[in-house]
Amino acid sequence: MAKLGKDWGPLHPKVEPAERTEKLAKTDLPRERQLELYSFMKLNRMVEERLGNLYRQGKVVGGLYSSRGQEATSVGCAYALAPQDVMGPLIRNLGAMLVRGVKPREVMMQYMAKGDSPTGGKDGNTHFGDLKRGLVAPISMLGAVIPVMAGVALAGRMQGKNLVALTFIGDGGTSTGDFHEGLNLAAVLGVPFVLIAEHNGWAYSTPTSRQMRIKNIATRAAAYGIPGEMVDGNDVLAVYEATKRAVERARAGGGPSLIESKTFRMKGHAEHDDAGYVPKEQFEEWRPKDPIERFERHLLGGLATEEELKEIVARIDAQLNEEVDFALASPMPPPERAFEAVYASAEVDG
Amino acid sequence: MAAETVTYLEAIRQALWDEMEQDERVFMLGQDIGTYGGAFRVTAGFLDRFGPVRIIDTPISESAMIGCAIGAAMMGMLPVVEMQFIDFISCAFNQIINFAAPNHYRWGQKVPLVVRGPAGGNVHGSAYHSQNPESYFQHTPGLKILAPGTVADAYGLLRSAIRDPNPVLYFEHKYLYRRLKDELPAGDEMVPIGKARLAREGRDLSVITYGAMLHVALEAAGRLEGDGIDLEVLDLRTLKPLDQEAILATVRKTNRVIVLTEEQITGSVAGEVAARIGQHAFEWLDGPVHRLCCPDTPVPYSPTLEEAYLPNVDKLVAKVRELSTY
Numbered sequence: 021m022a023k024l025g026k027d028w029g030p031l032h033p034k035v036e037p038a039e040r041t042e043k044l045a046k047t048d049l050p051r052e053r054q055l056e057l058y059s060f061m062k063l064n065r066m067v068e069e070r071l072g073n074l075y076r077q078g079k080v081v082g083g084l085y086s087s088r089g090q091e092a093t094s095v096g097c098a099y100a101l102a103p104q105d106v107m108g109p110l111i112r113n114l115g116a117m118l119v120r121g122v123k124p125r126e127v128m129m130q131y132m133a134k135g136d137s138p139t140g141g142k143d144g145n146t147h148f149g150d151l152k153r154g155l156v157a158p159i160s161m162l163g164a165v166i167p168v169m170a171g172v173a174l175a176g177r178m179q180g181k182n183l184v185a186l187t188f189i190g191d192g193g194t195s196t197g198d199f200h201e202g203l204n205l206a207a208v209l210g211v212p213f214v215l216i217a218e219h220n221g222w223a224y225s226t227p228t229s230r231q232m233r234i235k236n237i238a239t240r241a242a243a244y245g246i247p248g249e250m251v252d253g254n255d256v257l258a259v260y261e262a263t264k265r266a267v268e269r270a271r272a273g274g275g276p277s278l279i280e281s282k283t284f285r286m287k288g289h290a291e292h293d294d295a296g297y298v299p300k301e302q303f304e305e306w307r308p309k310d311p312i313e314r315f316e317r318h319l320l321g322g323l324a325t326e327e328e329l330k331e332i333v334a335r336i337d338a339q340l341n342e343e344v345d346f347a348l349a350s351p352m353p354p355p356e357r358a359f360e361a362v363y364a365s366a367e368v369d370g
Numbered sequence: 371m372a373a374e375t376v377t378y379l380e381a382i383r384q385a386l387w388d389e390m391e392q393d394e395r396v397f398m399l400g401q402d403i404g405t406y407g408g409a410f411r412v413t414a415g416f417l418d419r420f421g422p423v424r425i426i427d428t429p430i431s432e433s434a435m436i437g438c439a440i441g442a443a444m445m446g447m448l449p450v451v452e453m454q455f456i457d458f459i460s461c462a463f464n465q466i467i468n469f470a471a472p473n474h475y476r477w478g479q480k481v482p483l484v485v486r487g488p489a490g491g492n493v494h495g496s497a498y499h500s501q502n503p504e505s506y507f508q509h510t511p512g513l514k515i516l517a518p519g520t521v522a523d524a525y526g527l528l529r530s531a532i533r534d535p536n537p538v539l540y541f542e543h544k545y546l547y548r549r550l551k552d553e554l555p556a557g558d559e560m561v562p563i564g565k566a567r568l569a570r571e572g573r574d575l576s577v578i579t580y581g582a583m584l585h586v587a588l589e590a591a592g593r594l595e596g597d598g599i600d601l602e603v604l605d606l607r608t609l610k611p612l613d614q615e616a617i618l619a620t621v622r623k624t625n626r627v628i629v630l631t632e633e634q635i636t637g638s639v640a641g642e643v644a645a646r647i648g649q650h651a652f653e654w655l656d657g658p659v660h661r662l663c664c665p666d667t668p669v670p671y672s673p674t675l676e677e678a679y680l681p682n683v684d685k686l687v688a689k690v691r692e693l694s695t696y
Contacts, residue, residue: 034481085472097376106445118384129677138478139477139478140534141476142476142477143476147476147477148476148477149442149447150477151479156441156444156479157473157476157477157479159468159469161464161468164437164464164465164468164469166434166437166438167431167434167435167436167437167438167441167465168437168438168440168441168444168465168469170437170438170441171437171438171439171440171441171442171443171444171445171449172441172444172445173441174438174441174442175441175444175445175446175447176445178397178423178442178447179445179447185441197433197439198433198434198464199467199637201431201434201437202433202437202438204429204431204434205428205431205434205435205438205586207439208428208429210425214497223629260401270428272371330542358545359612361474361475361478362474362475362511362512363474363512363514363535363536364474364480364481364482364536365533365535
């Protein structure tokens with residue numbers, strides 16, 4: 021066989037974290053709200069731990085996706101939104117959904133394909149939406165939700181709703197055509213839209229170096245003539261503050277923004293994937309930067325006592341016992357539901 | 371009120387105009403639809419009347435245009451997206467089949483979206499300005515697909531499409547744009563989606579068709595009258611969901627069928643019609659169900675090649691004669 025040429029670069033270059041210190045970003049958020057942020061991040065992780073148990077018990081009928089290590093991004097972004105805002109979460113944005121009022125039981129029933137799940141068993145995992153809570157369901161084809169959320173922002177502007185639309189994309193998803201088309205269209209239309217690029221180092225087993233030749237996704241914003249900002253994705257306060265700035269700018273008519281949240285995926289692509297392809301030292305480098313433990317250290321530096329944090333965890337734990345019981349008790353959907361509601365039957369009016 | 375004579379294109383324009391006048395949720399996204407008034411001038415004058423907030427010129431980004439319209443539709447707007455040529459709808463395939471189409475089934479959120487644009491050949495547009503992409507979408511649950519062949523349907527079906535709570539693909543045949551003139555019924559005449567129309571009653575053989583091929587069928591029917599062959603012509607108008615009742619009714623009446631469409635034959639809408647006849651009306655047939663479609667080639671450019679490629683009156687008449695004596 022003819023020589024096909026040399027490989028053009030190392031497959032596993034070191035993922036360079038953003039410059040970061042142990043100290044978190046400055047914020048005006050009062051203690052109570054910081055504790056709320058902590059509760060949501062902890063809830064995010066603990067729901068996923070419960071889901072892991074259900075998966076190992078064979079109760080989850082499909083794949084299970086974890087956002088471990090990325091909770092600060094999901095929670096921080098969603099926390100910066102106003103009630104009228106609309107969000108399009110992806111598979112690793114459970115935390116963002118919890119902030120928007122999704123109940124853990126809803127997600128658990130989704131994963132277990134139960135009849136009472138938000139989609140009635142028709143779809144799984146975080147793939148459900150509810151516009152009353154400002155949630156648009158994503159699809160698995162990455163990037164597709166970007167132009168859709170640009171359209172949500174456009175409609176909101178036409179309807180005078182003063183809303184901002186926000187969605188996420190991973191480092192791998194930035195390679196899609198819809199990333200470019202959607203962000204460009206949003207920029208040209210000047211709609212109130214914020215895109216959070218979660219740069220977690222790995223798209224399934226492919227490192228960022230095989231997605232792009234640039235180190236910082238935020239630099240892509242320049243190509244669309246919009247602001248781009250890099251943020252320490254494992255600092256919930258930094259994510260919150262950066263998102264808040266972008267959301268406020270969008271709401272004031274300043275158009276879209278791109279925020280790159282530098283973080284790390286601490287598990288595999290999904291539960292079945294042991295991430296053996298990720299060099300061990302990358303996990304070791306990122307483990308001490310765990311966003312929840314880091315925020316705990318911050319809170320314990322004068323904002324909260326260990327007892328208070330333990331109390332929060334105990335409360336979540338008790339809540340999740342109930343949530344799991346409820347989800348397990350839900351029946352599977354009736355088979356005839358498979359054939360229902362392909363079309364919406366009502367007139368569009370209303 | 372006296373009915374007015376308009377072209378097929380003017381009927382489309384009028385439907386859009388009337389919907390935009392009637393309901394401010396209706397707005398349009400497209401390439402060159404504003405100042406320029408659209409490649410075929412369908413939206414000429416719209417920018418002046420409705421303004422740039424509702425008549426939006428977009429970048430050349432079919433996927434983003436349709437994605438954006440999906441988002442706006444979910445929020446309660448009624449977007450109409452123009453594909454400059456319907457061939458380019460392939461660039462937005464994912465948004466249509468994976469986002470818009472299953473949305474209501476997946477999580478109960480309706481997507482009242484219309485994607486419209488010029489389809490079809492016989493204008494020497496070659497491979498990328500002549501396509502009939504309906505069969506790519508025919509397979510996808512959740513979509514509705516319309517292909518009007520008359521002035522009244524061009525108007526009435528488009529208005530119904532905009533009023534429908536589902537994603538609707540509206541394929542207008544560019545060959546008919548200015549060639550077809552007819553009376554436009556006065557008033558708000560909506561044409562129901564999902565109902566075929568008996569375009570010509572006959573007793574000997576049924577031609578099931580739509581779009582520009584409807585007129586091939588009607589012309590062939592006129593020519594065959596002299597031979598004593600009485601064609602029935604069924605205009606499907608809606609391709610998805612198919613009006614199976616009307617299809618089976620005409621088969622039971624004439625017992626002989628040609629499905630005439632301007633698609634490449636393999637995996638075509640015509641194939642689906644033929645399959646349903648075979649499955650549900652087999653005992654009524656006096657001969658094979660024939661699909662008269664285009665061959666499995668890209669659409670060729672040269673007039674001699676395109677003529678060889680497209681079904682036409684001569685080809686239909688010959689096939690009718692053959693099947694009449696089967």
